[in-house]
Amino acid sequence: MDFKKWEPVYEKILEDFGFSREDDENSATLLSHLLIGPNTVDTSALEELISGKDALVCGNAPKLEIDLKEVNVEDYVIIAADGATAHLMDNGIVPHIIVTDLDGDVEKETEANQQGSIMVVHAHGDNTEKLLRYVPQFKNVIGTTQAEPFANIHNFGGFTDGDRCVFLAHEFNAKSITLVGFDFYDKNVTPMKEKKLKWAQRLLGAF
Numbered sequence: 001m002d003f004k005k006w007e008p009v010y011e012k013i014l015e016d017f018g019f020s021r022e023d024d025e026n027s028a029t030l031l032s033h034l035l036i037g038p039n040t041v042d043t044s045a046l047e048e049l050i051s052g053k054d055a056l057v058c059g060n061a062p063k064l065e066i067d068l069k070e071v072n073v074e075d076y077v078i079i080a081a082d083g084a085t086a087h088l089m090d091n092g093i094v095p096h097i098i099v100t101d102l103d104g105d106v107e108k109e110t111e112a113n114q115q116g117s118i119m120v121v122h123a124h125g126d127n128t129e130k131l132l133r134y135v136p137q138f139k140n141v142i143g144t145t146q147a148e149p150f151a152n153i154h155n156f157g158g159f160t161d162g163d164r165c166v167f168l169a170h171e172f173n174a175k176s177i178t179l180v181g182f183d184f185y186d187k188n189v190t191p192m193k194e195k196k197l198k199w200a201q202r203l204l205g206a207f
């Protein structure tokens with residue numbers, strides 16, 4: 001993603017939520033320092049997994065369970081948005097890639113990582129403690145930010161874990177992108193989640 005194209009959208013998100021750009025940037029700097037070499041993997045690993053493949057992006061809406069029955073997961077490179085990982089793992093599916101800001105079931109994500117999932121870990125102003133606690137335990141980590149990318153910290157575009165999966169699949173030239181477990185009109189969510197889902201829906205409108 002060209003950051004100059006993303007930046008005006010990012011500015012609107014910051015304004016809408018009252019998030020601090022400086023906090024996002026400091027969090028990204030922290031993540032950059034936590035990625036020390038042995039626990040990281042190059043973005044070429046994403047390219048290899050995704051390019052020319054059919055991507056299945058798994059969101060964490062309650063309908064994920066039903067949606068998964070409609071697809072043959074073996075036909076896809078599986079990209080799990082944060083909390084969707086636990087449901088996949090409980091059904092014997094290890095996602096190839098997990099896109100997470102670490103506010104889901106991190107124990108299940110750790111299990112998946114040990115079984116080969118690449119972790120695309122997102123730094124933002126509200127997850128520095130999670131980064132400090134969990135990133136040192138992972139392997140095969142790629143760091144992302146919603147602010148300006150630098151050094152080993154990337155910005156593929158997107159905001160919530162789910163829409164960032166789609167931006168990632170697009171960035172690495174997936175042949176097709178299929179969504180399961182996305183429900184933007186879910187009534188059983190907090191007002192904050194509802195607001196985030198509105199942004200996810202809006203951002204996915206670009207595809």
Ligand SMILES: Nc1ncnc2c1ncn2[C@@H]1O[C@H](COP(=O)(O)OP(=O)(O)OP(=O)(O)O)[C@@H](O)[C@H]1O
Nearest residue numbers: 059060061081082083104160161162163182183186
């Ligand atoms: N009805 C839904 N409820 C929850 N997540 C949904 C829903 N529909 C789509 N999603 C997507 O699934 C992703 C993963 O959901 P999860 O419950 O793990 O949320 P989360 O980790 O709190 O998300 P985020 O950190 O992005 O706010 C969300 O980021 C969102 O893009």
Ligand SMILES: Nc1nc2c(c(=O)[nH]1)N=C(CO)CN2
Nearest residue numbers: 019124125126159160161196
């Ligand atoms: N600063 C900040 N940034 C975010 C946050 C959040 O809670 N705070 N949540 C996100 C995923 O929904 C993505 N980005």
Ligand SMILES: [Mg+2]
Nearest residue numbers: 082101103161
């Ligand atoms: Mg999350």
